[in-house]
Amino acid sequence: MFAFLTSARKAVRPAAFALAAIALTGCDASMMPSLGGANSGGPKIDPSKPIRVALLIPKSDAGAGPVAQSLENAARLAISELNGVKVDLQVYDTAGNTGTAAAQAQRAVDEGARIILGPLFGESANAAGIAVADEGVNVLSFSNNPSIAGGNVFILGPTFANTAQRLMRYAKGQGKNSVVVVYSNDVPGQFGKVAIEQAATSAGIRIASAEGYSLSPEGVAASARAAAASVKQSGADSVFIATEATNAAMPMLLNMLPENGASPASTQYIGLTRWDVRPDLYGLPGAEGAWFALPNRAQQESFNGRYSAAYGSAPHPLAGLAYDGIAAIGALASQGRGDALTGNALTRSTGFNGVSGVFRLMPDGTNQRGLAVATIRNKQVVILDPAPNSFGGTGF
CATH class of the missing domain: 3.40.50.2300 (Response regulator)
Structure with missing residues (x-):
């Protein structure tokens, strides 16, 4: 051999x-x-x-x-x-x-x-x-x-770190000051949680709480209740979801978080992964107006x-x-x-x-990539802040 x-x-x-x-x-x-x-x-x-x-x-x-x-x-x-x-x-x-x-x-x-x-x-x-x-x-x-x-x-x-940094810097620029993190209790979820926490700290955004869930419907439901309660108790203005968009937990979270009181009208939803890969999410209560990052389309x-x-x-x-x-x-x-x-x-x-x-x-x-910030508006993907064309400008 x-x-x-x-x-x-x-x-x-x-x-x-x-x-x-x-x-x-x-x-x-x-x-x-x-x-x-x-x-x-x-x-x-x-x-x-x-x-x-x-x-x-x-x-x-x-x-x-x-x-x-x-x-x-x-x-x-x-x-x-x-x-x-x-x-x-x-x-x-x-x-x-x-x-x-x-x-x-x-x-x-x-x-x-x-x-x-x-x-x-x-x-x-x-x-x-x-x-x-x-x-x-x-x-x-x-x-x-x-x-x-x-x-x-x-x-x-x-990397999760690159995406989280882009979104947290954008959030700070939009006046956001505190966030509740929702993540899965597995290796990808832990990586995502750490990336979000580090990016929030770097951007000057307070972590109100981090709510993990076990990989079961009951676990997701319990985490949604805990995260919504934390939003109300702490006054957090954002919920950052580390879950992969293609994961079965995502539609549950986008329904259950609003149902439990984390209203998208007053709470900014943010996703760590690309939601454009799953158009069936667009009509869910937590998706309208949510932010996520995209490469240069x-x-x-x-x-x-x-x-x-x-x-x-x-x-x-x-x-x-x-x-x-x-x-x-x-x-x-x-x-x-x-x-x-x-x-x-x-x-x-x-x-x-x-x-x-x-x-x-x-x-x-590691690496750093230029990303755009996008949202869901009327069930369509809309670019809020385009991907930068070079390093040193806005977006980094």
Whole structure:
């Protein structure tokens, strides 16, 4: 299985890395500054020659195979649209397995990869980063899990923190001063709760209470009652719902919160996830006038059209992350930069232009994306504050 390894030293590394990945799965990789981050190195390149990029995707994973193909298609579309930059894309199958991801990352570097795009899953991305950290190769993963970001691993997936910060800053600008948080008692819910609390504190908004619910109808109902009671008792002017829009709990919350006294007429409803993916919510009592964040719709629709024209089908919602990774590499190489693949270059403050608008990689390995603030008005999505076109202006 490891016949491609070039020395006895490397022959023992994949097993060690797999064990390390298991230990570090729940850790914050940014606590390992020796691995690099924004100050990390990276292989020098000749930008006039093809850049070897390894794409790590779960091609043979039965559940994720279609996503993997869409990611590969998007990467190839991005390469075809680069201006004057040549990319030699080599695809490696992780099979959706952590150990395989680590082995394939090492194989890719042994075969000349200068940067890794992927893997899809957080644990696999963490393992891949560990596998190639000592060789100064950076990993642009498709994960949105901030706990694996840092060192030589960057995450391209949109984060709860970025969305919460955008919405809390907007809320403060609209005169909102206190919020009740509603979240599910599971891992995504806890991540969302923490992101909202941190964003509120940063914006100068008081957290009146945080009401978690167990994953049952009774649990959702109890949380709705507690959150509505907190609104009335504390005088909170907002309710921030961390629940995924596609979750069965969302329509219950949008009905039960108003029923229990958190009137949308006096309480601003805010959603951490995109509600435009679920039009059946639009007519519910808590949806009218609610705020949520969206990427740049015009740019997203343009990408969707180009992808469909090239491949005859719509892209998977995650496909744009692969396009963004190639776009960032291409933008830096097009400047003739020999250091284009270093942490310092990848985290440039001006960022990049991607599928859904502007984005930039942060020194801690996370990312920041330009988002619009939208609302539901008469069962239609209306943009209240457009996505910024650059960093440093409004919206950040």
